[in-house]
Amino acid sequence: MTFSLKVPLLIAALALALPCVAAPEQPSGLSINQFRLVYPASETKGITWSMTNNTHRAYLMQSWVRPLDLATGLPATEQDDKAPATAIPLLVTPPLKRVDPGEQLQLRIRLTDMTLPQDRESVFYLSVKGIPSVPDKDNQTGGQLVVAVVNNMKLFYRPEGLPPGGVTKASEQLRFSLQGDALVVDNPTPFYLNFSQLKVGGKTLPAADLRKLVPPKGQQRYPVPEGARGEVEWQVIGEDSRVTSVQRKTL
Template sequence: MKPALKLVLFMAALSAAQPSFASPDKPSGFSLNEFRIVYPAAQKKGITWSMTNNTGRAYLMQSWIRPVDFATGLPAAEIDNKAPGDAIPMMVTPPLQRIDSGEPLQLRIRLTGMTLPQDRESVFYLSVKGIPSVPGRASQTGGQLVLAVVNNMKLFYRPAGLPEAGVKSAAKQLRFSLQNEVLVVDNPTPFYLNFSQLTVGGKPLAADELRRLVPPKGQQRYPVSAGMRGAVEWQLVDEDSQVTPLQRQTL
């Protein structure tokens, strides 16, 4: 009889909007210091981001910067034959590190070239993949198949000179219009904006649609159901992963 093959799951699933690591309030897995990362241009030597391994085993952590797929709001797919982070003027170190149970992982994110726009934000994902160590007893039970899952945190590069109030102020400046069955959102601010919730006539738009960011000094278009009319109400996710006050506009 063939020995049983055990399946070890590192985390629940791929998460782009919010990582599947444990929160700092319940440090039973991995606790993070930030779910959304803002990199101010004033930090000439880069910024740091950290997490702590509160599990009972060691992990090998791989970290890199990847672009956003603006059609979905999710991380862009990796390109064959290209190393993670190619063509992105940022780097993260260390790219690979083992952390034992109870140990922290501290990453440094640094700008490597001045090619990003200086009148608006740029956005990327910081991807962190953890591969759990396999217990020694695996050899006695026929081995284990270990699955590693990548978790993704939005990373915003914020040039100097942008309004200090940030997303909180930008939430009030959005303007909405209906074009047939499409809700058009105009964003005159220099910030990428991420809706926490968006309703038309009291009916919420689908969560997967709201993954798509509203670009700075640009537009985003969201499909709406036929007959969705009335006031638009919205809240954004701010720099601290908090929800902004409710805003309302009559179409």
């Protein structure tokens, strides 16, 4: 999946637990510059992320880091996330800010301690919730519905000393096998891998299933259509959100 660099967030849609989906560029909106962030350990002062308010309304923006649910590839819900907020050693500042029309919100994400594994990547979601302001009573025309929109960007913490080549080289090392009605993908590398497309025997796996990441030094299972056999074809999403070249292997 490929994202444009500026994507308007439609106020009419509520997206509390889903990654933002790119839409054609509009003349106004909340414009995001990154949907996938890589935080190299070498950036000792942290990394930044920004968005611009190109609407005619002020927004109250709330930002935080939350866990990823490996079983679904989506942000963990509040019910699923049993760990206290302090268990995530990443801090976002400012956590709450008013952003006026034409203003840019710039966030800084910093590692607060060294509890994350140093032999492989760790993955989280940067969640940013925008609550639009309500016009004063004199300017209201009928009832007013205020809808908060939450957008979730994958955030990868990458320790120093990992092999060169990143996701592109790692995708070449994947191993595939069929076990019953599932395609099992083994990832011997220290990188998280996210498929943009995956086919078995020429049959494309649903995009919803591809939300599940293949963890570093681990495996992931994907259901396959009945009778799907033969060649595996895949592409993964790179660090810059572009897809890698098509690769193929025979099962």
